[in-house]
Amino acid sequence: MMLADGTAQGHFGPMIRLPPPKPEILARRDAILADLRRLLPEDAVIGEAIRLRPYETDGLSAYRQMPLAVTLPRTTEEVAAVLRYCHAHGIRVVPRGAGTSLSGGALPLEDAVVIGLMRMNRILEVNYADRYAVVEAGVTNIGITKAVEGDGFFYAPDPSSQLACMIGGNVMMNSGGAHCLKYGVTANNLLGLTFVTIEGEVVRIGGQHLDAAGYDWLGLITGSEGQLGMVTEVTVRILRSPEGARAMLAAFSSVEVAGQAVDAIIGAGVIPVALEFMDKPCIHACEAFAHAGYPLDAEAMLIIEVEGSVAEQDMLLNRIKKICARFDPISLKLAESAEQSLAIWKGRKGAFGAVGRISPDYLCMDGTIPTGELPHVLKRISEMSAHYGLGVANVFHAGDGNLHPLIMFDANDAESFRKAEAFGADILKLCVEVGGCLTGEHGVGVEKRDLMVAQFTSSELALQRAVKSAFDPGWLLNPAKVFPLEGNEALAA
Amino acid sequence: MSAALDKVTAPDTEEGVAEAVRAALASREPLAVEGRGTKRAMLRPVQAARTLSTRALFGITLYRPTELVISARAGTPVAEIEAALAEKNQKLIAEPPDLRALFGVEEGATLGGVVGANLSGPRRITGGAMRDHVLGIRAVSGEGEVFRSGGRVLKNVTGLDLCKLLTGAHGTLGVLTEVTLKVQPAGEATGTLALRVAGLEEGIAALSAALGSPFGVSGAALLPEGHAPLGLDGPVALVRIEDFAESVTYRLGQLRAALSRFGEVSVLEGAPSRAAWRAVRDAVPLGAQPEEAVWRISVAPSRAPAVSAALREAFPARLLLDWGGGLIWVAGPATADSHAAVMKAAASAGGTFTLFRAPEALSAALPVLPEEPAALASIGQRVKAVLDPAGILNPGRMRAGA
Incomplete structure (x- = not known):
């Protein structure tokens, strides 16, 4: 859910449960900052409240939480050093790209060190004969296309945040876009990663070739929402642009x-x-906003x-x-x-902007449905709209079934916000009920974490949690996201 | 692996598969997991006295042509799925090969088998691999528990993608019981340009030019020795277009103009074009003899000529290049020396290799896949312990002792 106006927190207080911070970590904050400043260049560590503020939220600005510290490494080795240190001291870590997540994927924790990748923004190699580019994780999505479009090439996945969002975040969320029907999502357009484990080990996964032998780590890590490790470099496939x-x-x-x-x-x-x-x-x-000549009687x-x-x-x-x-x-x-x-x-x-004009705020949902269920689902959404007394506008990637209902509400009215959240949850449960899923491209994050029980059985969730544990036994990597807190012993106080 | 018939269990329900796994777990007896057993000769021999087959678990469970999805139980023959798709003028995007001849078996592969092995054909270069089109799975873990991942919609990022993990895991992380795939329209027409090229360097350059064009190439192969049954003298580069008839005509024309500098061009249309790509898909031009070993090497295409030269220098290697040169099929003497040459050539090109098929004496004694970095290998062991804690699913299939 995206809250267009980020003022909600002030009105309603914290709206998402986060795991209890580790008191011993909070107590050692100054020592941790000093240690980080020894590991990294002086300007790569942020500890002052005023400079931490921009990192307290992401594209889901309803939720805010100041982190313990922010680090802005420039190299894979620096990322590895921070992870190695945090692992050795039991400190939680929240990876961050551009902070455009609509599901709260980059929401900090009070006792966590944020590792921001925005300074890793170099394009390392472009190879047209073999049709790939090697880029650092902090290169923007559009930055890849900009680097190759002069030669007639492009990078296919095009999430609507592509001017700002970074490839590292795209990998972690398996981002889509409007052109997925033909070109696929991020997972279908990758060849390799430089992956850093929570222990600070640097591993090359895949490369410049197709179909690495052995287990498909590339596929598992893509879309893992920062649960398994961090990605510092990405080898993407680039395609020749169509004639028109x-x-x-x-x-x-x-x-x-x-x-x-x-x-x-x-x-x-x-x-x-x-x-x-x-x-x-x-x-x-949209017509009122853009005067595009859309037929108003349709x-x-x-x-x-x-x-x-x-x-x-x-x-x-x-x-x-x-x-x-x-x-x-x-x-x-x-x-x-x-x-x-x-x-x-x-x-x-x-x-989105057009809906923002006719309503003070809106929540953007992201379920996917079998396309044949569209009439039924839209009818039910319209009944829910009447039930909750909130307007809704629907845009839909019709080819692939990815539905984006925009629920209109007023963030200055606590009751309106509560209803909007309940309306959104009802829509997502409906998507699951008709054979679809909670999220097509925005990710689970914190936003849909507690709805995971609608899609998965407890044993399926336990299995996914165990796979995370295989990478991150101490649950230090982006905890409180993706999986419901209930029943998670790894995060108990 | 040699499975005595009385030791084969072939349940006809998913719950039956789960029961069989629980029974094996209780008695700590490892299982060879297979569909119709067509790929027993692939990778390493499994160390198991009992076989769990999904051959009796078959049937298409959902097919919605307008939603571009098909679901079928794991034991459904691929041919049956392809026939159902053909009725609605659709296709499996990854074009999985039919390797009956290569593996010397009569029966055709099952859906669970091609997904478990992540086998893709020529269309992989631009259409994606089998793993790219697996939308959902149902599977039984090594603890005998049924679990699902993904679903039946084209876009889904809900939770960890265990579909990718199980695709290509060769049955070592779970027994697939049902798979949902994304499919595509079959394309109204197809046509191929065949270019007589001077050598591998020129051939790869021609394929790169074709793949770097805006014309939507759906196959790009290089046959160093040609393929006599189709009258193709080598070395010959093949470039395929599949689309509406008007587009195929237009695009072949544009490509012909662009590629004629690489060699003499001829055009294959309709049936001859389809026959040529079926041969490439199934590695027929490789002409692998039963006693020989077969490898697949994956590299950046521009590295293919150097890799090929190194292999030919090391042993009498025969080659077939697909995926624009990125996939090198190799056939040669089944010896430790040729295997060492393949490993060295793949590593020096920054690529990877699979000892795809070899006599048991060789495949049991050598690594059939590259070693993983230590950090990844230990993650792999922990993931295996999550999905198959007792190590009863296909032990030894991918790596010795795992």
Whole structure:
């Protein structure tokens, strides 16, 4: 859940239970800071309250907690030194990239040292013949594409925070984006990692080749939300950019019909590079904001993008247009140029901001559902909206089933916030109930930690916790995230 | 591994699999875990007197073409899944090989087998590996407990991804009972450019140029000796496009213009194109003889010519290169010396190797996979202890004593 306005904490106090801090660590704070300053350059250790403040929260700004200290290493060896030290002294660690997590993945703990990777921001190697780039973990997502786009290449996963978010965080959260349907998520676009264990051992995983032999550590670590170790360097696959891309817009008189059109497009063997769905409240909010020419009488709208040469774009868009025409569309608009494509995308790309304009605050949910369940799920969400008395706008990566309901509420009203959280939890439980999952791309973090019991049995959770313990027996790495605190002896006081 | 028939258990339910594992745990009797046993000759021989087979646990349990997902029990033959997909004009994205000839078996592989071994074919280079398309699993741990990971939706980051861990674990971390895969439309048409190249350097350069083009290449292989049954004289580079017919025509034309500087180009369409890629997928042009060893080496493609040269210098190696040159199939004498040469060549190129198939005398005596760094190896032992604490699942399959 993203809280658009970060003032909630002041109004309601702490809203998430964190494990009790270790008193002996808190008591040794000054000595720990002195030790860290011996291990790292002077400017890489932060201990003063005023300079710690920016690290007390992340993209989920409803939750705040000042850390014990922040370190900003510049090298893998410095990261290893901090981890080795923390491991030797039983100090908890919270890894951090750009701090854009929407699930509270980088929320500090009072007795934890934050290890921020933003100073590890060098691109180490680009190899076009073998189509990879080696970058440090603090390079931004867009920074990789910027480094190679002059030569016609790009890095495919494109989370909406891509201007700020860092590849190390993308690896830890297995970030997605609007173009996953064609290009996959982060896990599908990696070749290798430099991984640092909690003991401070530096290990190379994978490399510049495909399919490392042995267990798939690369796959397990990707999306592990900082539970298993830290990543300091990443080898990503880079792809040649398509010749071009163009979008179209199709609007329908009901959610069901729009869903049928999506099924028909995919059933005809067409996989657009993006296939976005917006419901009526979302269309209205975006149109008021962006004046993109969206049809206000539609109940549902699709933005469909295809790639290829101009002739190929025409061929694909015409195929899709013919399919959509079978479902009595209210309007069908094919972009004739790149500029018209941008205009079609303008409203969608501003969707969060647009909802922020019509509501003081909103929570952004992130469940995934089987796409065939869309009409049923949207109907239930609308009933919940009436029940809680809170508005909701839905945007949806229709091709892959990743749903982003934006729940509108007022953070200055404690009751409104409480209802919004309950509404969000109900939506996520519904996603699980219809065969989907709690989170498609934002991660569990602290936000959905306590809902994990809706998706997994206690023995499945115990198994996942045991795998974490195999990497981090002392539960020092990003504790209090991903797994419910209940029943976790490793975090008991 | 030689499993006497009376020692084979083949439950027809997931609970039956769990019971069989619990019984083995109670008696501390290790199990050879397999589907139809088509890959017994792969990697190392398992040290187990009893076999647990998922061959009786079969059937497609869910197929939603418009959601691009299919689920099936682990013992379902891959051929049956491919046939069901073909009816809806869809395909397995990773294009898993049919290795019956290579392994000298009659029966075809099961879904659990190709996922357990993470086997991918030519499309892996741009479409991803089997492990990239495993959306969900059900499995039985070495303690006889059923667990799930992932699910049946395309985008899911909920909890640790144990699907990735079990894919390619060769049954050592759990017995897969059901798998859900992402699938894709089959593509209306296919076509291939065959380039007669001067040598491996030129061939790899041509494949890199093709893969670095905007034309969506879905296969890039190099056959040093060609492939006589298809009339392909070597060395020949193959570049494939699969898409709508208009796109295949257009893209082959563009690629032909771009690649003609690397050698004489001919075009294979339809059936000949499909036949060529089936041969590459199944490593047929390698011509591996039953008494020979077969390795797979994975490197950055540009390192492939040097690796190939080193191998040819060390022993009479025959080669087949796929994945743009990043996958090198090697066949040669099953000796410790050739194995040492493969290990050395892979390591010096920063890559990895698998002793894919060898006579037991060799595969039981040598590391069939590279050693892991100590820190990772000890994590691996702890993870194995979590999922199979008594070490009863496929002991010795991947590494001696593990």
